[in-house]
Amino acid sequence: MVELIVLILAILCVYLIFKYMGLKKEIMSCQDQIEYIQENNSSMRISSSVRYKPLLKIIKLFETQREDNKSLYVKHLHQEETIKELISNISHDIRTPLTSIQGYVEMLESANRDKQVQYIDIITKRLNDMEIMLDSFFLYTKLQTQNKPFILEKQPVYPLLCDVLLSYYPQLSKIGLEPKIVCEDENLEGYINADQMKRVFQNLLMNVIRYGSMPFQIELYRKEKDLVCVFSNAIKAEHIEVEHIFDRFYQADHSRSNNGSGLGMAIVKDLCEKMNIVIEAQIECGIISFVMIIRG
Template sequence: MIWILLILLIPSVYFSARFFLISKEIKEATGDLKEISENIELNRRLTSLDGDKNFEKFLIVVNKYLEESQREKIKYIRREKEIRKEIENISHDLRTPLTSILGYLEFLENEDIREKEKAEYLAIIKRRSIGLYNLVQIFYDLSRLEANEYKFNIEKVDINKAVREYILLFYNDFEKKNIEVEVALLNEEAFVEVDKNALERIFTNLLENVIKYANYKFKVSLEKNNNNVKIILVNDANTLDENDVEHIFDRFYMKDSSRSNSSSGLGLTVAKLLVEQMNGEIKVDINKDILCFSITFILNNDEVNY
């Protein structure tokens, strides 16, 4: 009889001990989970000392959830910081011309101001107002591009002729900086299907970047094969490095962190989005202080030779 009681008692003691240990593990895991959830950015995971396989499988599932939550939390924190920084940048870019405009308007209220000075101040106010309008337009275009809501008017354009015209528009700017311009375009037409206004925005932003960083030389060339046409823009840029180039298409990225010039840091971001949404490709590289942008568009079907 005693043996029977012992036989029945041993499993009872074993399962009681197991239940106690598992209950303790669950209680500790619950506390750890609560602590980890409150500080999800900490790289902590739930562990089991008991060795129960089913409980370990459960913890594996929970840890995977924690890992995913941690990644999402980190992404959220980073994005929140980026948004705050972007709001700060936008506020600065809008406030600067507005402050200038308000300052010159105050000058105009001076009764002793001469007509010549008044005309100069009005001219400055006009320039600042146009710059402010263009800046707001860039913000608007960027929001539409990122939401895929930008309306393109696609037509057949001779990219060879268009690039030549864009270079001529900036001829005086190149001369003022004593930048030697080398042009190596095609001796034939090269038609692509793009939005003409968007194409002008792309090259305006790229050429403004050239004028900003080039010191002495700029070269633009076109290469054409059976299916594509590639536009290559090369200039010296001894103030840029590989890190700058890596972030050059990022929103609001500027080499000059003080944001003291009139640039918004959005021109190349907009250019990249415009190129890509017209089924093109844009790349950038720097090698020994030589900056190179390349833009590739698909040739119009009528121009493709099979």
């Protein structure tokens, strides 16, 4: 009986030694594969002939991490290309007002008093155009590279809209745009970031000022649990590709003569996404509408 037990234990020891040697060999194989992948930047996947669960779990975790790193690298390359494109386009757009400013500065020396006042006014407007372009450029770049989420709070949207409308009233009045505001309840609340929501309203208003005409209406109403905000106005442009309206550098005025950066609506889209707001553009019978669904 004792001899049988000893024999069984001996066989078991031999078995465990073989299992250990096989597992050690497989671990070394996995190590060699990882070193090869790292040294050669290979897309080869790690393989194992041993069905040992802890080892298979380690391999799975490594592959998952590698895929995550690959996705981050691709995202980084995309951001890098985006920034290069931004710099290229913003440089092109800034060149126009800058050339204009240089021309008027040269004419200032020989101009009479009245002309000097006129030229200074034009130069000031061109400088304002450049400031808006650069502001849009820096904000869009920040949105593309910053992953920190916005802090959202449930608060009334109507007062923010009124603040922005008041600040843009002189510009709207100057071109004869009088918004009709339809709000069923001034205390309607949604989950937003107040500063960023104001920026959304500002960009939408600038879009109306550049491309819009009467009638111009803003609606705020409750739809089930959500808050709906709609900017709608007649459009001056003959043709707008509504499916591209939120694309970077898209402008309804393809001549790019309005001194816009072409980033305004792309910024609106990004800001809305970061606040979990669904926004879409619709065109019907010469009226363009931007519909925002804000979580209530």
